[in-house]
Amino acid sequence: MEVVILPDEDRVGLAGAEAIAQHVARRPDAVLGLATGSSPLRVYRELGQQVTRGELSLAQCRAFLLDEYVGLAADHPEGYRAVIEREFVQLVDIDPANVRGPDGLAHDLSAACLAYEQAIADAGGVDVQLLGVGSDGHIAFNEPGSSLASRTRIKTLTALTRQDNARFFGGEVEAVPAHCLTQGVGTILQARHLVLVALGEGKAHAVQQLVEGPVSAVCPASVLQLHPHVTVLLDEAAASRLELRDYYRETFSGKPAWQGF
Known part of the structure; x- marks a missing residue:
């Protein structure tokens, strides 16, 4: 796991875009994994700027x-496909037909989950997956207690998650769907x-747990410690609880430029 601590959110966004761009430079038809939420937005904006400048093509x-x-209507502005369309697809030159998400309107949700797993496999797997982390250590909608070997499935959203997401639904908790596919x-x-x-002090505890804590379902993101190629991009606030932050700064500053991310 490579932990990169950067001065501010803009630098984090630039680094995230560069990590993705490096994959696309090696493989122009790279398979990308997209996350929603506020943390990836600067990455998407930077990718859009690179495409506009002619430096990158997706x-x-x-x-x-x-x-x-x-169960959220296909045209609902807070459906994650709509969010990705607005915050990513419209900024870059990717074919919208090549962007796929789980089918939350499927009649048979279990079958939809299996089909989504198969679609990822048929594409050859994801080359680079962008992630955020929740303040409680969740990744995607894998809340604390989720199996660390779980596959795409239906999950019930906790009351806290629905309260957190109510800001996207006019502050109405009841308007937030109770279930998701993840x-x-x-x-x-x-x-x-x-x-x-991860950005901001509100993510500092989760970051400390996922980077330096035990691997545990209590913090699902901690399982990333077991992956052979993980890049964790943090601003100073999100890194503030890391015990080894000086070490992470030292190793990144001494990293050969040719290694990339």
Whole structure:
């Protein structure tokens, strides 16, 4: 696990975009894993700027979303496919038809989950997966207590998660769907490169647990310690509780430029 501590959110966004761009430079048809939430937004904006400047093209790429609400109308602005369309697809040159998410409107949700797993496998797996982390250590919608070997499945959203997400639904908790489809922890671990972005003091405890704590279902993100290629991109506030933060700074500052992410 490589922990990279950067001065501010803009530098984190630049680094996240560079990690993705390096994969696309090696493989123009790279398979991307997309996360929603506030943390990845600066990464998506930077990718959009690189595409606009002609420095990068995602035209041959395919992409898979981490999760989706169950039962939310297809045209609802807070459906995760709509969010990704707004915050990522419209900024870059990827073909919208090549961006896929779990089908939260499927009649048979279990079958939809199996089909999504198969679609990822048929694409050859995810080359680089962008992740955020919840303040309680969840990744995607894998809340504390989730199996560390789980696959794409239906999950019930906790009251806390629905309260946190109510801000996207006019402050109405009851408007937040009670269920979602999410890639499992085991599914996420199959991506070849995981890039996790965390910003702000509110993520500091979760970051400390996922980087330096025990591997435990209490903090599902801690399982990333077992993956062979993980990049954790942090601003100073998110890194503030790390005991070895000086070591992480030293090793990154001495890293040969040719290694990349």
